[in-house]
Amino acid sequence: MEFSSKLLENAVNEMSQLPGIGKRTALRLVLHMLRQPKEHTNALTEALSTMRHQVKFCKSCNNISDVELCEICSNPNRNEEIICVVEDIRDVMAIENTSSFKGLYHVLGGKISPMDGIGPHDLNIETLVNKVKEGKVKELIFALSSTMEGDTTNFYIYRQIQDYNVFTSTIARGISVGDELEYADEITLGRSIVNRIPFENSLKI
Amino acid sequence: MEFSSKLLENAVNEMSQLPGIGKRTALRLVLHMLRQPKEHTNALTEALSTMRHQVKFCKSCNNISDVELCEICSNPNRNEEIICVVEDIRDVMAIENTSSFKGLYHVLGGKISPMDGIGPHDLNIETLVNKVKEGKVKELIFALSSTMEGDTTNFYIYRQIQDYNVFTSTIARGISVGDELEYADEITLGRSIVNRIPFENSLKI
Known part of the structure; x- marks a missing residue:
């Protein structure tokens, strides 16, 4: 792409550094500005x-x-004995939108992924383990992606805290609400049968 | 969408003002930063x-x-007797990439569109008409979009300059190179037959 102006070229180049923004889109955005x-x-x-x-x-x-302590952590009405472990602040926003969780969160900042060069020490795992060691936490809910990396991260944290008195759970995997069984993948369908729940529980929400 | 930070919310809101960028994409871009x-x-x-x-x-x-006079206008090797009229600088870049035009350009900055409140006086039409009046221009090539607005703009300019000694042409509309006839729309196919060209001409490029 040839530009008639260095300033324009510079702006387009910087804009196209953002993920998912190619040169053409960047040019469109810059010309809009x-x-x-x-x-x-x-x-x-x-x-x-x-x-x-x-x-x-x-x-x-x-x-x-x-501020130093976020609104959720400083809210006295939230149960600080339950911590939901997530990858990213977007997950916090997504769970908050459901209004179904009244505990606190812990944002890891990613998941263990050797392929991308991300090890446990690149994530906020130590501070989480320290919280558990202090003994105030009764339950950790793992709410990471259901991928190899998510499972690895869950397991790594689990190994670090298994000697402490804390209950660990993971969010339910199963058929999405509103989905037809015939379109579900085999692994999800299989897990949803193995991890079936008492029918009365399904009436709660 | 609820944000845990006003600064973040602000950045996302500003980012999502850009065309084609929704709140979710804006959040993804901002978190990437x-x-x-x-x-x-x-x-x-x-x-x-x-x-x-x-x-x-x-x-x-x-x-x-x-600079005040762009690289194309100040290039002595370009033919200043032929002016290609385009909507937007992206069109200049697109035509320049084909290396098939050695004249000058005139960027209108849009097309006449009463629905969007854009009239002839919002575009750089007057300066174009003045160039023609000065008598140095031998040919105007209309290279606007083949839409109602594009055609209206072409016709408006044509009416302004028809009394002056200038040849006007419009870029060829027809079947794209590499396209199958059966998938072409009727209007394009019809026009490509009406405006057929001598076979020898098609061998030139």
């Missing part, structure tokens, strides 16, 4: 820059926060 | 801001440029 008043671009760059430099991570759960 | 070193965000915001404030539009053709 040029058609809009300058204030729009100012607002965008200002918001991104402030966010990147000033955002904090909760010192307890590692969730993104504007 | 958070995982990258701060320098990456600095480079992006700096490039966008400099581009938005310092980029110039060529005073002759309205193409984006870093």
Whole structure:
């Protein structure tokens, strides 16, 4: 792609560094900015820059926060004996949207993935293990992706804490609500039979 | 979507103002920035801001440029008697990539579209008409989209200049190279028969 302006080329190149944004999309976005008043671009760059430099991570759960201890961790109405372990703050947002969990979270910041060079020490696993060692936690809920990497991470953490008095659970895997059985994959269907639940429990939600 | 941080929310909101970027995509992009070193965000915001404030539009053709007269307009090897009229600088880049045109361009900055409130006076039509009036232009090639708005714009400009001694042409519409006839739409196929060309001409490219 040949550009008639170095400034434009630079902006497109930087924009196309973002995941899922190719050169063409980047050009479309940048030309859109040029058609809009300058204030729009100012607002965008200002918001991104402030966010990147000033955002904090909760010192307890590692969730993104504007203060030292995030709103969830500092909420006295939440049960601090149950911790839900997730990969990412998007998972926190997704679970919060369901309004079905009133405990705290612990954001790992990823999952163990040797292929991508991510080992246990790149994640916030130590702080989680320390919380368990302190003895205040009664239950850990693993809510990681159901992939090889997710399972590896679950198991790694499980090994670190199995000598302590803590109950560990994992979110249920099974047929999605509203799905037809015939379209479900074999592994999910198989697991949903092995891990069947008392019928009365299914009436609760 | 509930955010645990106002700064994050702000950044996501600004990002999702861009066309084709929804809230979820914006969140994904912003979280990606958070995982990258701060320098990456600095480079992006700096490039966008400099581009938005310092980029110039060529005073002759309205193409984006870093200098007053763009590289194409100031190139003595280009034929300034032929002007290709396009909507957008992306069209200039697309035509330049084909290396099949050695004249100059004129970027209108859009097309007449009453539905979107864009009239002739919102576009760079007057400067184009003035160029024709000065008598240096021998041919105008209309290379606008083949839509109602494109055709309206072509016709509007044509009416403004028809009394001057200038030849007007429009880019060929027809079956794309490599396309099967049976999949072509009727209008395109019909036009390609009406506007058929001598066979020898098709051997040239």
